[in-house]
Amino acid sequence: MEFRSQRLDNGLEIVAECNDAAHSMSTGFFVRTGARDETDQLAGVSHFLEHMAFKGTPRRSADDVNREFDELGAHYNAFTSEENTVYYAAVLPEYQEPCIDLLADIMRPSLRVEDFEMEKKVILEEIQMYADQPPFGMDDKIKELHFGNHPLARSVLGTEESVGALSADQMLDYFETHYSPANMFIAAAGRVDFDALVKQVEGLCGSWAPQTTSRDVPGSNSHTDFHLVHRSSATQQYVLQLADAPASESADRYAAKLLATMFGDDSGSRLYWEFVDPGLTESASLGHYEYLGAGMFFSWISCEPVAAPEIFTRLVALQEIAELDGFSEQELGQAQSKVKARVVLGSERPRNRLFNVGGNWMQRREYRSVADDVATVDRVTLADVHRVLAEYPLTRHTTVTVGPRQQWPGSA
């Protein structure tokens, strides 16, 4: 296992964890752009642009792109988040070259107007699909309430209105400033021929002109709030909650992850024993999500509407107890065992390592091996966890609940 990196003159970086023992290789373009880099008028453009990358280039039609990925037997896809857009593929090592040729090509898409209008219909379908599924769009709503006018409050999908009103020219402008070589990098993991990779990328991407791109990274100036949304057609009541948490630059992110595991992992956590094991809720969990400049603890509960207010009161009581009395060594040890096993199990697939290598480079321009992660998890102490909890109390939160309930005790 060897980490290698290289920077082209135009600022495009190439990073790879090379493992000669792997059966496959995974690679992808990681672009530092997402919902947080949009304006109200452009809401949803990053995600729409991600779709458009597959709709053809000067060298390839949309059919060619799909067909060639399939001819390589590639397992490929793309996703857009609040701050990244990632295009990736897992292939057998002998297809490294054609795979990079294809990925690099779609990073310079044609953005043809007729394709733009056709794909807009698909995006609008995607927005409608999510609107019909739990939590019925409330994941966007709660970010708005909690983060206010902070860039992280922006919706990845955008709205039917914002996407409907987007023009191909607006997308082209956005593309030109945000897909600059210095604002993206290539990551790879598995059986990678790094020298060949660098040479090929130089040939394909070396002429891409750099642009100046900037991003605001304000600290979080969050709010607390409670919001009830009535949805008569739902069966369950859903409770979503956001609290501040360590950001991706923070060394405390490991303690935050262990805290979330002890308090709200899917199995064996405090929320599990309190709510899931006795069948009081369908699910109850806490996760830690990290972004540049801010992080979030995200709680999720789904349960019977009639029980929801009582469950919510008990959730807050559990948070208060954790803040007051902390956690035990036994709980920490169990969480550490779980997290370490997940790290090791996940590392056996190059496509998992790709996201780890790419994620670390994206957030911190650092490389961390599996052994580094395991060692860091081991070093976290209860004192670290308690300090994080004091600094980022779970009880300081924004809550949105959606479901058949029309009223909520104690709320206007």
Next chain:
Amino acid sequence: MANPFRKIAMTSASQVQLRDAQIHQLANGMVLVGEPTDAVQSAALSLLVPCGYSTDPAGRLGLTSLLCDMIVRGAGTRDSRALINDLENLGVERGESVGVSQTSFSAATLASNLAEALAIYADIVQRPELPPDQLDAGKLVCLQELRGVADEPSQKLMVALRQRTYSDPWGRSSNGTEAGVESSSAEDVTTHWSGHYRPNGTILGVAGNFDWQRVVDQVETLFADWQPVEVPPPIETPPVAGETHTAFEGNQCHIGLAFPSVPYRDPAYLRAWAAVGVLSGGMSSRLFTEVREKRGLCYTVSASLQTQRDRARVLCYAGTSAERAQETLDVTFSEIVRLGAGVENDELDRLKARIKSGLIMQQESTSARSASIARDWYHLGRIRPLEEVGGLVDSLSADDINDYLTAHPPDDFTFATLGPQPLELPRGVS
């Protein structure tokens, strides 16, 4: 434009590596299959017990799922909490699920913890506590899951589609019904366990970094005393006709379509599966191209071959906004019918490349391998090495698939729709 790399796909240098699958049968009928490798640090097990939702007694639909929840609430010397905590301290990534014919227990962890995890699973299936004082909790868990499905329109639709296409008990929902769960007693749970959790028909697959002989010895020690039980096959009854359309408030309409196919152990399976791969598999497949890429009708459209041991169906799904649902149904259906006219060589070449890389990448996951070898034993009564599958795929021709499609064109369709309004179905189908 032509793809300069097109030819490479057919001469891939990577080969699936020969890994020796090992088989050991216990006197009580339980079968252990293993695939050791020292290329990884992990080990995974997949324990298939012959108790699926098809064994739910009439009037107790959901009992197998309830048992699956209750079975991890303490076993051997461990109570409910100790059992979960001990598995977690071993770093076990676990999952339990109920399928049509089996309850599956899967667990993956660091190789050094395999033996301890295995001992806990031996307790779970043979010596569960099934604590009556936790029965209400177990029922509530099952009822919560039923309610959760009610909020997921696509899942709800597929439950309805399976019920309409399969004879009972093969088309049931694993969650059962509210009435079935609520009427199950502690005695029902215990009786269901003692009648269906049995070594004859149980398959344990193990893959990863372990010593085969040591696992054989341990499995003999842990499971040799488990007593076989003979179970009569379920009584089959035709599908309930029911309404094609389910009213559902929302923006989108959900469309399901099924037609018969052949099961995994049928010699024609690979040809049938490849035909479905041309229809849906990869973004250049026909459904994705015609329904989404060319017409922008929907975000999700797919088809897959779902196999049980003795029967199989191709299940198709599309979700789209209500006003475009009719066109989505018409285009999807015409593509499925067109499949009967045959597939092209280049479509097959792409599919082969995908299958081959999938086979090779499967070796990178011990969980995937343990599940795959256990499944092979269940369907085929042997382990088919990946190398052999690779060979079969290489030798597959478009003519083979087209012969199959000529003899078995997509036909005998079942539809289900869910959304704000019903759709007009193609003529002659229901």
